[in-house]
Amino acid sequence: MSADRTTTPEGDIHLFTANGVHYSLVRELAGEGPGERVLAQRHTPGGPGGLAVIKCLPPAARMAERRRMLEEARVARRLDHPAIARVLHVDTRARRPLVVMEYVDGLALEQVLRRAVRRHKPVSERFAAYVIAQAADALHYAHTLKDGHGRRLHLVHRDVNPSTLRISKHGEVKLTDFGAVFTRLPGRQRTPAHTLKGTVGYSAPEVLSLGTPEARSDIFSLGVVLVELLTHVHVLDLPHERPRTRLSGGFQRLLGKLWPEKSAWVDPARLGDRASRLHARDVEKVMAAVSAPLRAVALQALRVDPAERHATAAAMRDALRAFLAATGQPYGPREAVEEIREVISMASQARGEMETSPEYVPHEFRNGRSVRH
Template sequence: MAISTDEVSTDEFPHSVAPPFQPHFLFNVGEVRYEALQELERRQSGEVLLLAQRRVRKEAPSGRCFVRRLPSPSTHMRRRRLVEEVQLAMRLNHPAIAQVHHVGLFDDALHVVMEYVPGPSLETLVTASVVRGMPMSEDFALYAGAELAEALHHAHTLVDEEGRPLGIVHRDVNPRHVVVGPHGEVKLMNFGAAYSLLVGREESPASLVRGDVAYASPEYIRREPLSPRSDVFSLGVLLVELLTGTHLFDVADVPRFAQERRLRVETIPSLPLKQMRALLSRFGPDFVERAVAALAPEVKAILHKALRVAPEERFASAAELRDALRVVQSLRGESYSRQDAVVETARVLSEGSSMRDKVEFGEAGLYPEGLEAHELVGPEKE
């Protein structure tokens, strides 16, 4: 995810505002020159998200992209894991997943070139809907949820060149990582925390929690085996927030005596790990019902099933959740289209007066027009 620096304060998010930015040359990939236009985000980890443009040598710019500059990890294991995570993301090819096109080393830092997806994130839309005093429509949530479930199903069922399941689990499905594009398309991004059963892959340490724990499944927080149903739970949490304007878990409800196991997070989450574990310790159907009481019965039924504590009681797959969402859509008569999403998104941002004229960039990839073959080689210094 990336957030425009004039949109939120660093007191609310673990990001710092960079000094005035000067556009500059980044690197060449074959005949293509990459130039940084704007710094969109700088994290405490040292990771920087840049808005960039590409041009073939001296010709006019041919498209914009996002470039993530990643600090070099301190250990061989973490460096290997970082490269593998990017390689996993490059395998994904789905219209609802922002593509990762290239990874290369430049000035001792890993640079990842990603699809450019202008538009508000779901986090921005939730914030704007809160400002205007009305959540996103159920129709929008059903539409976005079905698109995301379809994207997750693609990732979950991906196989390698020999037909073996890769076992990919996103692990960080949250509103910051979903962008609504200019044509109403929904894009899921940031597979950088993805877990996979890929043979020979360096796995995250057992004590390490990746991503934002505020959207994590109970089994992930407990460090139990992950499955596609773990992402189903996270998508359920996201949908509750989209439909109600309120996060499912309220930090104010956390008991002070909560105990924390020896777990650590690699990035700062929006809810502390200790508090999230305490909330999940008493999570159940009654908890969910209080959060979704005002929603339509058929929508509530889907959320209840997606948010079961026991993974085996949830939807068996993201595809099953997708189908359930689409059944409810069909029962409502006229389908909700991409154009409907464009209209609603614009209205919500307009009515959220404090959000007017602000754009949040999602963490994605680039080049809607596609990459040429010579752009898939390693970067070179000019």
Template sequence: MSIDRPESSTPPRLLFCVDGTRYELVRKLGRRSSGELLLARRRHAKGPSGCVIIKRLCRPVSEKQKQRLVQEVQLAYRLEHPGIARVYHWGTHGDLPYVVMEYVEGHSLETVLSVAAMRQRPMSEAFVCHVVSEIADALHYAHTRTDEQGRFLGIVHRDVTPENIRVGVSGEVKLVDFGVAYSLLPGRDATTASILRGDIAYASPERMRLEPVDHRSDLFSLGLVMLELLTGRHLFDLEDVEHAARSGGDVLAADRDSLQSEARCEEPSWLPVAQMAARIERFGPEDVARATQGLSEPLRAVVHRVLQREPSARYQTGLELRDALRALLVVQGRPYGRPEAAREVLVAVKEAELLRESADVLEPDVFPGFPGGRTEH
């Protein structure tokens, strides 16, 4: 049984028509604070059909929700990069705003992590270098965008997670869902300082401290994804970090109480805000060193740098991180790109399926917006 399959066993149901193009429901994928996600088939009056993702708001709809979706679309229209999923169309149907987005057929990194865990072996270093370098390049593009007058937009994705990164069937790697992104677009609805949007399991230390963040916060999040792909473990799952968080003393307890009273998450997480903040506050280079044991030394150095607590000590741009990872691929002496990435994911999925009679548990992960991927270890 395939994972992330675009088809459904139920007959398609018409959602709406736009200029002769039909949008038929394949299946519902789930809900997030930014809207309901649907997998749909787009059928043109003339020409081929294909799957798309539709994000629509659910009743009741507030003006703030509408404004957020409009802002997401306005931002997405400015992002034309092969490593970023596209937005095709925006409209309203039955008084509910919706947006039609690119469906990247393949697997999210959340699924890749799941199948790697099932077969009890993480992905190769080459695979991780390729995937992370592609996302670093996409992030650098987004981070450096300007408006029509050349004014810096200050885009920060704020939700770089395994759910929001997909590897297509041909090995293409794409970042999706800028629904909680920060930018300096005029008219932007500012996020309340005490609200943490996105998955806090991949938040940077400065973000968890409710401090202003910039593009380097996204790079830290990408570093956490990178480490998890390489080792099969999230950095803040490590026993040493958990022990330090539990025995941090009165100062840490006070910080946790303060954060608990100030901050709240828009999305559910596998740990309460205070516990995640404690783990992030207590991790250090020694934890990264323990987590990366067994990796090649050059790659360990890259992970160490991207996971520095202070933004000034990290890679300063996505371009720097991309170039460092691509240099490692060159040093290994054999090519690794889209065909190799697609083949490695396919092999991992088949190996995992051989170890399980059914992969049904993975099927909800058809699109990175679907909630509830992670549970506490």
């Protein structure tokens, strides 16, 4: 994108103009995969129009990468849900194909989790239930989306993890990044053989064994996130589990032959073996200090057999919202912001220093200003 940048008289770095909206550079963003990601300021005829994330492929991008970006954009433009980041503009015919998406000004759940680990105390059960329920609501919408003829598109996000869930500075939960989406749209880009999309550490066993992803694969991923929020333990990396020299089932044949698009801490076949052997007693042991209703939600979401998981993401959402209702106290965006402030403050105190992370943290998470809804 750098070759397309120009400097305006005001000193802003102008990136491009589309549909009467001017985009200027704010800062570059880290990200995996080909091309660049930058944060940009939108300038409309009426003034500043908010921030946006621009994903831009390199000029020499392969045709497969262009088609994948087009497919992501085609899917994302159909999604209209308050808990899903919106696509604002797509240009796949330009010299440098790009997608412009809504920027969720806040923190990735991964950043909140990292600070909770630093303070040696998980987030509250209500925070975890609120965030995962909102994510499940977004997933149910995506899973049940239909085309213009009323046919189900069978969308599967395939990359549900703490980095693709964001908490806005106003406490809203947003599901982001449909770059690994599976769909049955006509002309969809097929995944190359033995290639794994998404973050494999959160993938369901049927995905890791190269089976067809389904809606309940996303539910498994959401269950992994739920357990991690409540315990700081990743269920595919259990502290009491000993490494196996020989894998079970077909995973021995897949050892060294699975190619994750995102880096993994261990061979994906070993992760698949662990996921396929995940037992209820393992989850029970890790979640011994968690209340029974939330343990029950996690246990069902993490069943090895997809048919034994929640029938839909909506069913998982409803179970979590029932837990929140039973607490007798409201929990929503305002409470989420207040808890994130506390997590950041306590994490800093645990290190005996001010919050000095190089990551951008909105001031709404740093001080006592009121939260706008």
